[in-house]
Amino acid sequence: MADIYRALGDSTRRRILSMLKQGNKTQKEIVMAFDVSQPAIKKHLTILLEEEMISVSMKGKYRIYSLNHTALQNAYQELLNHIGELLDDQLISLKNYVEKGEFQDE
Template sequence: MLKTKWQHSWKRIEKILDTILFYFYNKYNLKVIFGSEGTFLPNIYRALGDSTRRGILSLLKQGNKTQKELVEAFDISQPAIKKHLKILLEEKIISESMNGKYRIYSLNVKMLQIAYLEMHQYIGELLDQQLVSLKNYLEKGEFRDEDN
C-alpha cells in the first residue's frame, strides 16, 4: 500500500525528532553542561522532564511565589514540592530568596534565555544535516510503505 507524501514525510520527521531527543538525553544527561559563552548551563531536560516542575515554572511565570503558595497549587505533599524546587534550584532555573520567614521563588530568566539559545543552536546543528537528508529523500519521490 502506497502512502501519501505527507503521511510518509511525517513519519520520517517523527523518527528524526526521536533521534534528536535521544541524542540530547544521552549526550547531555549531566548535572550541568558548559556553554559556549563560558557559562554553566542547566540540564534543561532534567528541569523540564517532570510535569510538576513544568507546573511550578508556569506558576512562577505569573510572578514570584512563596513555597506555601506553590504547595497549595498542587495535590502533592510539601516535601514533594520541596524536592522539585531543589532540582529547579540546582539547575539554576529558579532562584530563592528570604523575606522574613518566607522563602520566595522566582524564575531565573537569564538562565532560561541562555539555555534556550544553546538548545536552539544544538538542535539547529543537528537538524541541518537531518533536513538536508530528508529533502534529498523527498526529492527522490520514493514513497513506499515501510511495513511491507
C-alpha cells in the first residue's frame, strides 16, 4: 500500500502531482517548472514512483510521467478511512465526557 503521507508530505511532490493532473509530462517539462536542480526533481519523482502515485513510460529517449489514478483513488480512500477513525475516536471521547457530566455549566 502506498504511503500517501510520504508522497504528499512535500510541496514539490504535490506540485508535480498537480502538473500531471493536467496531462502527461516529460521529465524535462517537470524540471523546467521548478527552480531546483534536475537531480532534486528526479528524487521527488522517484519517491512518487516508489509510492505508486505516478507511473513512467519511455517514448524514444524521453521519460513520460503520468498519474496512477487507481493508486491515488486507493490512497484517498485509505486517508478518508484513517481520518474517519480519528474523528470517531474523538466523538466517542466527547460523548463519554458529556454523559459523565464532567463539566460545569456557566
